[in-house]
Amino acid sequence: MKTRSFFFAFLSGILLLGLRGNPATAQEGPAPSASPHGPAGLLPGTEKWIAVFKERSFDLSSFRRAVFDHASPEVIRAITADLEKRARREHAPFAALVKKLGGRVTETWWIIDGCALEIPYSKIPLLRKYPNLLLLVPDRIQVPLSPIKNSTNIKNHRVDPLQAKGILGKGVTVAILDTGQDSDMAGTGRPHAVYYVNGDPTNTTGGGIKGSRLLANVQIGKMPPDDVQGHGTAVAGIAAGGGWKNSAADMGHVPMAGIVGYSIADTRGGGCYTSTVVRAWQRCGAEKALYGIVAANNSYSGSPNPLDPAQQALDSVALNADILPVVACGNSGRYTMRSQSCANGLAVGAVRYDTKKVASFSSRGPLYGDARRYYPDLCACGVSVVMPARNRETSNTVGSGTSMAAPQVCGAAALYRSLRKKATALETKAAILATTENVAKQNPSAPYNSRNAYGLGFLRDDRLAEVAQGKGFIVNDNLTAFTRKKTFQMPVQAGKGYSIALAWNRYNVKSRGWSDLSLTVKMANRILAASDTPRNLYEKVVFSTVLSGKVTIEVKASTLERSPLPFSLVACEVPPTAFSGFFTSYGRGCKGTGIVREVTTVLPMDYAGKWGETQTDKILGYYDHRCQQIYSPSQVPQYFSTSVIAFRHDETYSPSIWNYWAELTIDMGTTTVSPSRMTRYFVSNIKGTMLRVLPKTKVKLPYWTKVNTSTSNWLIRIPLARPFTYVKKQGEYLILDIVKTNSSIGTSNAAYFIDAVSDATNVPVSRLFSSSASAYFGTVQQGMGAVVGFVPSKNEGAVPVLDSPDEPRIGKTITLAVQRARPNAVGGIVLGFSDRTWAGLTLPLDLTPIGAPNCSLLAGLNVLFPTAVDAKGSAAMRLTLPRDSSLILGRIYFQALILDPPANQAGLSWTNGLKGIIGG
Secondary structure, X not given: OHHHHHHHHHHHHHHHHHHHHOOOOOOOOOOOOOOOOOOEOOOOOXXXXXXXXXXXXXXXXXXXXXXXXXXXXXXXXXXXXXXXXXXXXXXXHHHHHXXXXXXXXXXXXXXXXXXXXXXXXXXXXXXXXXXXXXXXXXXOEEOEOOXXXXXXXXXXXXXXXXXXXXXXXXXXXXXXXXXXXXXXXXXXXXXXXXXXXXXXXXXXXXXXXXXXXXXXXXXXXXXXXEOOOOHHHHHHHHHHOEOXXXXXXXXXXXXXXXXXXXXXXXXXXXXXXXXXXXXXXXXXXXXXXXXXXXXXXXXXXXXXXXXXXXXXXXXXXXXXXXXXXXXXXXXXXXXXXXXXXXXXXXXXXXXXXXXXXXXXXXXXXXXXXXXOOOOOOEEEEOOOEEEEEOOEEEEEEEEOOHHHHHHHHHHHHHHHHHHOOOXXXXXXXXXXHHOXXXXXXXXXXXXXXXXXXXXXXXXXXXXXXXXXXXXXXXXXXXXXXXXXXXXXXXXXXXXXXXXXXXXXXXXXXXXXXXXXXXXXXXXXXXXXXXXXOOOOOEEEEEEEOOOOEEEEEXXXXXXXXXXXXXXXXXXXXXXXXXXXXXXXXXXXXXXXXXXXXXXXXXXXXXXXXXXXXEEEOOOOOEOOEEEEEEEOHHHOOOEEEEEEEEEOOOOOOOOOOOOOEEEEEEEEEEEOOOHHHOOOEHHHXXXXXXXXXXXXXXXXXXXXXXXXXXXXXXXXXXXXEEEEEEEOOOOOEEEEEEEEEEEOOOOOOEOOOEEEEEOOOOOOEEEEEEOOOOOOEOEEEEOEEEOXXXXXXXXXEEOOEEEOOOOOEOOOEEEEEEEOOOOOXXXXXXXXXXXXXXXXXXXXXXXXXHOOOOOEEOOOOOEEEEEEOOOXXXXXXXXXXXXXXXXXXXXXXXXXXEEOOOOOOOOEEEEEEEEEEOEO
C-alpha cells in the first residue's frame, strides 16, 4: 500500500506541477453525367448498346495456357475459333430476345462475356430483365487524346545511350490501337519511313508491309486502316519509330521492334465506339502469337469503371494473352470521368521534358468512382513532343497530351521484354514501376505535388534495361488460401537505396473487387518500408539502408480473389533516399472512465475494416419504403449493447441532399429465419418480440460533398429512444426493420446513399424490401444489405488510446494524441528508450500491485510530459525530434497515463504503447 501511495503521489505531483508551467491542449464537383441514350443504330429507331453477362459455361483457360506455353499461331487460331463458336451459342437465347424486341445482336465476343446490339430505347427496361444479364450500357463514342528527341535523351527517359549500345527492341512487337497507321504514305503504296529500319524505305529487312517493320495494319472500325487522322502514326513513332526524313526526326524506344496497327476509328476524326475497342482488344489478343505482341497502346478516352466492356477486354488481354496494355490517363486535369480504369495495365500521365513538371492538362486522381485508387500509375514526357506526320516524311508534327506519354511506356515495356524474353506482362509492369524516378521535388506545389498527379514516378528506360540484363532482384511466385504470406531474402549494401515493386492481376473481370496484397521490407526485425494501398493492383516501397546484409521482403494477402494468385516482384538499386520513419501501436491500455463515442460493433463484422461491394439508397433515401435486414450469426458478435445506430456514406461519390431529414421508425430483435431462408413476407420473418428502438421520428441527416475515405468514418448517427441489447443464442438471427414514411422532399425519390454489402455467395446479410411503407410483402435480395454500425449504450469505461498522425523524422515536430480519456482530467505522456527494461525492471510491468489491475507500464518512464485532457476526452502534445543523423533508425516509445480516481485504487488509466522508428 505504501508503494501504491508513493507512486500515485509522485505522478500526481509532477503532472500538476508541469501543468502550471506549460499546459498543452488538443488542436482540433463532378462533371455532368452522360446521356442515358446510346448512339443511333443502323436499324431504324434503334440505339447501339453493349450487354455483358453474369456467367457462361466456358472460360479462357485453354487460350491462356496456349499463350503462356508459346503454342503456334495455328493452334491458337483453332482455339479462338472454337471460343467464338461457343460464345455465339451461349448468347443465342439473348440474341433471340433482342430480335423479338425489334433489335439485333451485331457481334459477339469471347475475350469478354458480352455482345454488341441495336435495340429501340423503349425496350431497354424489358431487356434488363434477362436473367443472366450483368451489365447493359450504351455503346459510347471514345476519342483520341491529344519531341521524341527530347523524350529519349539523357535528361529524360535515357533511351539514346541504350540505342548506342545496340539495344533496339529487336524480336518483339508492339500493337497500336488507334486511328490507323500510315501504310500508304501520300499514295506511294508503301508505309511511312518511320516504320522502316533506320527510317530508310530502301531498307526492306523489316519483315512487314513492303519490307517495313509494320507487320500488319488491320481495319477494326468503319474507317480504312490507312491512318485517317495522324494520331496513330504519331503514337507508333514514339513507341517504336525508326526515324523519318527530317532533321528533327528521332527513333522511338524500340526502333527495331515490329509494329501492328489496329485501326479503331469509326469517324474521320478518329472517334470510335466502345464495341470497336472491345473488338480490337480481342483481335490483338488472338494475334499475340502470330506477331509476337508483348505490349499494346491505346491513347483514347474510356471509362474508369472496371466493369466497362472495353476495360474488361483490356484486362482480359493482359491476363490471358500476356500483353501489357498501356493507356493515356486523360487530358481533363482534375477530372478522371473519361479516364480508363486499366486495372491490369498501366495508365500514364504527362510531364514536361527536362523539367519533369506535371502538365496542367494531365488527369489527376483519385480515379472517379474509386476514391481509394491512386491514378495515374506513372508519368512520362507528353508536352511538345515532335512526332512523324502522316503523309509527310520530310516534315513532322508537334503535340502535347497524355496520348504522347502512354506510348513512351509502351515502347519501354517492349524494350524490357526484348532483353528478357521470358518476362511476362505482369513482371514487366512490376519492373517499370520499380525503376521509375521520383519527381516529387520537381512538383512541390498543389495540385501537382502528390501521387495522384505523377503516379509512382517518371519512366526510366536505363534502369529498366539494367534490371532486364540481370542487375535486379526478380521473383515470380503465387499466394494461396493456405499460404497467404511469403518472404524472400535480398542482399543490400550500406548507404545504398533500393526500390521494390509488387504487382498482381485481377482475374474476375466482371467484378469491381480484386485481391489486396501488401509489401513490407524488414531488416533485423526493423521495418524499413511498407506499402498497403487498398485499391491499386501494385505496391511499391523505396528505402535506404545504413547496414549491409540481407533484408526480408514480405508479401502478404489480406484478401485473395483466387487461389493461387500469381504475383511478380522486382527490386533494383536507386539513388539513396531519406529513410521514412513510422509509428506502430503495441500492447493494450486499461479501462478508465472516459466516454466511448466510436462505433464498436459493425454488421456484417467482416466489413468493419473494408468497404461493401455496393451502395444503397434504401433505408435513408429512395421513396417511402420498408426494409428488413437479417444477419448471419457468423457476422454478429456474442454480445453488444447500443444506444446509437450509425451508417457510413460510400467510398464512391454520391452527392447527398442539403438540409435533408427522413422520418424513420426502427425495430430490432431476433428471429429464427436465416438470411438464406428469408421470406418475401415481413411478418413471416419476425419470430420473436421486436423492440421499437426508435418510434416515428424526423431524423436530420448530414450533408457531404466528398467521397468517404475511411471505413471508420461513420458520419450518419441516429440516437435511439431505447437502448438495445443483443445476446447470441443458438438458432437465432439478428433482424433489423426500418420504415421510412416521409422526408424533407416529401414522397419524392431521395438519392441518399450509404455503404452496402452485395455478396450472394457467402450471404452475410439479406434484406426484404418494398417501395410501400405499409407493405406486407416485398422482394428478397440475398447477400444484400446496408453496412450498419452501433455505438455502445454504456458509454463510460473506455480504454484511452494513444496515436500519432505524423512520421517520426529527425528535425521534425510530431504530435502525440490521446483520445477516449476521462474528460477534464490531468494526464501525461511517457517517453521511454526501451520497451523491454526500465530502472532494472522488465517491461511490460504489471501494475496490479499498485492497485491498477489489467494495467501495464509498456514504455520506460525516462521522461514524463504533463498534459491536460479537454471536455471531449482528448489531449495532444507536440514534440520536436533533434536534427541528429545518429538517431536515424533509432526507436522511441511512448505511453500516456490519465489521473482517473474512479478507475481503480491507483486512480490511473493507461493507453496502449506507441513505438516510433525514427527516419531522416
